[in-house]
Amino acid sequence: MLDFLLVAALGVWLLIALLLFGIVIAPAVWSRRPARRAQALRVMRELRHWLPRLLPGLPGRFRRR
Numbered sequence: 001m002l003d004f005l006l007v008a009a010l011g012v013w014l015l016i017a018l019l020l021f022g023i024v025i026a027p028a029v030w031s032r033r034p035a036r037r038a039q040a041l042r043v044m045r046e047l048r049h050w051l052p053r054l055l056p057g058l059p060g061r062f063r064r065r
Helices: 001-029 036-055
Strands: none
Touching: 001 036
């Protein structure tokens, strides 16, 4: 039962990350409008700030320096 809950929680996190990247970040980064690109870069900066706090076991490149 615990294994199922862990897998389900990981799946939800993965789904959120893919939706965020696919709907918000990727189209804005490749947009020709500078304002959308700047907004996407701000979102990515915020993610780099908050991901280590939400998921403490991340690989080294995502950890705070």
